[in-house]
Amino acid sequence: MGHNGEAAPRVCVPANxxxxxxxxxxxxxxxxxxxxxxxxxxxxxxRDTEG
Known part of the structure; x- marks a missing residue:
């Protein structure tokens, strides 16, 4: 819930x-x-090849 009992805005993003x-x-x-x-x-x- 948002402030003052209001529903929070929902953000919908496609699963794909x-x-x-x-x-x-x-x-x-x-x-x-x-x-x-x-x-x-x-x-x-x-380093191994130089030594």
Whole structure:
């Protein structure tokens, strides 16, 4: 309920749009994680070959 006993306004978003948005967020997070982990492995690999 809102103030003074009034019903709170409802915001309706289609479920398929929400799932697409969540999918985009997850894809961005996974790509960022993979990019940072591959950066560390390439640095480690170059140090091993140089030594």
């Amino acid at each position: 749009e929400v799932s697409v948005f969540i999918g985009l967020l997850c894809g961005m997070l996974i790509r960022r994680k993979n990019a940072s982990s591959s950066q560390y492995t390439t640095n480690k690999d170059t």
